[in-house]
Amino acid sequence: MIEATDVSWRYGANPVIEGVNVTARPGRVLGLIGPNGSGKTTLLRLLYGALRSGTGRVEVDGDELSALSAREAARRLAVVVQETGGETALTVAELVLLGRGPHLSTFQRTGRADHEIAARCLTRVGAAHLGDRPFGQLSGGERQRTLIARALAQEATHLLLDEPTNHLDIRYQHEILHLVRTLGTCSVVVLHDLNLAARYCDDLVLLGRGGVAAAGPTDTVLDPAVLEPVYGIGIRRLDLDGAIHLLFQPIDTRTEERAFA
Numbered sequence: 001m002i003e004a005t006d007v008s009w010r011y012g013a014n015p016v017i018e019g020v021n022v023t024a025r026p027g028r029v030l031g032l033i034g035p036n037g038s039g040k041t042t043l044l045r046l047l048y049g050a051l052r053s054g055t056g057r058v059e060v061d062g063d064e065l066s067a068l069s070a071r072e073a074a075r076r077l078a079v080v081v082q083e084t085g086g087e088t089a090l091t092v093a094e095l096v097l098l099g100r101g102p103h104l105s106t107f108q109r110t111g112r113a114d115h116e117i118a119a120r121c122l123t124r125v126g127a128a129h130l131g132d133r134p135f136g137q138l139s140g141g142e143r144q145r146t147l148i149a150r151a152l153a154q155e156a157t158h159l160l161l162d163e164p165t166n167h168l169d170i171r172y173q174h175e176i177l178h179l180v181r182t183l184g185t186c187s188v189v190v191l192h193d194l195n196l197a198a199r200y201c202d203d204l205v206l207l208g209r210g211g212v213a214a215a216g217p218t219d220t221v222l223d224p225a226v227l228e229p230v231y232g233i234g235i236r237r238l239d240l241d242g243a244i245h246l247l248f249q250p251i252d253t254r255t256e257e258r259a260f261a
Contacts, residue, residue: 001026001186002158006056007046009039016042018210019055024158024203029180029187031197031218034207035231040190041082041162043207047188048077048160060158074102078156080147080164092138092146093131096122099153114153121152124179126172140167148176152183159187165196174199198222198244206230222246 002024009016017039024030024047032040045051047058049065058065060076068076078099088095099121100114122128125145130138135146144167151159159180165173173193177200180187191197197204197218204221206214208230214221221227222244224235234249 001062002047002058002060002188004043004047004053004056004058007043007053007058008055009042009046009051009053015210017046017207020207020212022047022205022212022215024186024188026186027184028202029189029200031201031204032188032190032207033192033194033197033204033221034213038207038230039210040207043205044160044162044188044190048079049073050079071102074154074156076156077158077160078151078154080144080151080159080161082162082166088135090135091131092122092127092133092135093118095135095146096150096153099150099155102154102156117155118149118153121149122146124152125149126175141169141172144168145172145176148179157185159183159185160189161187162190163192164189165191165193194222194227194246195244198246219244 004020004022007020008018020043022043032043034040042051046053049058052066060068065073096118097110097114100110100117104110119128122131125148127142127145127149130142130146135143138146144164148164161180164176164180168176173196177196180189181200189201201218203216204218205212206221206226213230214226222237224237227235232251234251236247236249238245238247
């Protein structure tokens with residue numbers, strides 16, 4: 001479990017999030033949603049320690065994150081961030097093997113078991129055929145799948161992903177999120193697509209205006225009355241065959257103006 005209590009972050013004098021509380025539970029997928037600039041990625045970075053809140057605390061399975069060694073934190077938390085660079089000379093297989101680092105002693109080399117784990121992880125994300133390719137020559141989607149495979153090779157008990165479906169086509173968006181859902185780990189995912197969040201997240205935290213606008217089970221948070229004031233767009237919800245589908249309609253500002261005239 002990851003539990004953040006009263007965490008905040010500012011860029012200079014500008015607050016991004018203030019006094020936020022978040023709980024990610026074992027075996028469940030927690031989605032962080034909200035408009036651009038609402039602090040989703042900032043909150044994720046606070047949860048895995050890339051940023052340190054000036055207030056409150058973050059705990060992983062009851063232990064304060066700031067007190068964990070880098071190796072112990074890496075054994076518990078695997079992170080997939082948005083990747084923009086590709087300047088490494090490593091092959092895909094070599095990059096995925098780096099995920100085994102937290103399980104090796106200082107001068108220990110990877111062994112057969114590590115290579116088998118890395119190969120299985122590449123297969124799970126549909127990238128087994130990329131093993132010998134230089135990472136720097138991959139497309140955005142191929143890089144994303146490689147980075148997720150590296151996180152899986154880490155065999156951590158918690159998985160945190162920043163927009164893992166970025167650059168992926170529709171098939172791999174669903175395959176990757178289905179994979180995350182079936183891992184049985186405590187997972188936290190930043191998502192822009194609310195329909196993907198509806199399908200694959202157990203719980204949601206909706207961020208807006210520097211804080212949590214709503215939090216709870218997905219079915220509760222994805223209420224048009226909750227979402228519309230945050231996103232500023234008309235939303236219609238359809239519940240079909242046990243699944244939530246959201247339809248969006250830009251608000252006609254001229255209609256609003258006439259209504260208030």
